[in-house]
Amino acid sequence: MGMAIKRGMHEEVDTLPEKKEYYESRSFTELYDEYFDRVNRYLRYRVHNSWDADDLTTTVFLKALEKFDQYSRTNPFASWIFRIAHNAFVDFVRKNREIPVEHDDYLADETDETWQPEQQVLTNEEIALLRDRLELLTQDQRDVLTLRYFGDLKIHQVAEVLGKTESSVKMISYRALQQLKKLYEGGDRIERR
């Protein structure tokens, strides 16, 4: 679908096979090894508090194991596991709506082991600004962008997770990016170094 430009993570995703036979041949533990990072990262971004995010990640994979025989394997595992993860996140938000969230300052303190310092173009402050701007988007827009860019899902997988049509997801994604662009251009624009 040609969306791999300048987006290393999507190049990675685009190489994943989607054929039914591929998923039929994979054990739960193999799929776990492959998908844990994406689910954990998605939840850690969305929940902010890494304790809660890790608890949710545990819940997601325990639930996935219990229901693994219900996984049809006609669809990519990514859509199935992220539907569980996204629903767990929605339940969490609903339950914790009244409770002030304790935000982790993970952007400043922790670093991804795979992170290469020379690639760190944006400062932590600028990245925090981007995160704040993402929070200004609508719920649908945040869902779509985070599933696409933090969960590494393709458009049709995001559509399956959210129960929307592909064209609707594309439209939401487009509008979200346009909205972010406006915020960039209107506010204190993040400069490239």
Added chain:
Amino acid sequence: MKDDKHLREEMHDSTISDLLQHLTQLRQKVPVNYQLKADLKAQLLERMREMERMQAGRQVVKVVPWWRKKRWMAGGAILLGLSFSLFFWCRHFVISQEEALNWLPPIQAVEQIALAPNGEQIAYVADGARLFLRSLQDEKEILRFQLPATKGDYQAVSWANRMDRLAVVEESGDITRIWLINASEEGGHQASSRLLIEEPGTKFSTPDWSPDNRLIAYTRRKGTHEEVWVNSTVSLEKRKVADGSQPAWSPSGAGLAYVHDGMVSVIDLASGQVQEVGAGKWPDWLSDDRLVFTTSNGNLAEARLHEKPVQIVSLPIPSGVQDKIVRTNWSSNQEDVLIAYQSVHSLAFSVAKRR
């Protein structure tokens, strides 16, 4: 077509293209918990083995032809009669409503988890410096505390009988500390705490609160030598009670059960008199004259101390359990029990009711 047009616009708009790069960088700044990945995998593998065992158990059930059912029914009636007798004979020990705590994160040692005295909550330490208090009725009811910010790892937890405090043991290199944590707060922050004892060159473990919460018994290990010590929680008083480990207060507070050289013993704290009970470990009390402990082959035994000589009876293990029991941890009214099992690769826990 319109959507494809949008996508092409995304690709060729330099601001959007920058945005996508920034999103990639933001994504990369969100760290993955690789320790959780390894721990959770071990837990999932254990759960898979459990499911396989349950599946194998179900496959044993066969359809019996009607003409053979009569014979089974006669046999069943006899068995039912026998089981009623057995139920009344050992009615104090029948464990029912066992429920596996599959939602627990991987727990490395049985000391890292404890049943609340009212049997309604568990406390456990995880990830080195976090304390969790979780309801057994509603697993979403959970309080989290950050333990005192030290360089050590937290190894053991024990509830005060009023449930307002917990004792946790911290190991930091050569130094071990016992902290008292205030459990009456809302959680989600650094727990308020008080250092009870700190000692270099020794290892503390298995703290246990006296029934009146004024004393804590614990194991003090120096090299390979283990001793049971008691510390006041209200003054600086402390004293050695016996050589041994794994102390457990009797419900009245008059005695301490402990383990020495593989034998469970009981010491009367007033007289200092020691009564040897039997080979085993992890003693806990059902009443002032009845002790439960784990035998070396992973079974449960009850010692009736009022009988001379002490009577040891084997307790029925919950049905379907093949793993060895490591430890049982009973509520104050002895109706609820937390059971730790050792399976091939890891510890598993369940809670059960005593009927």
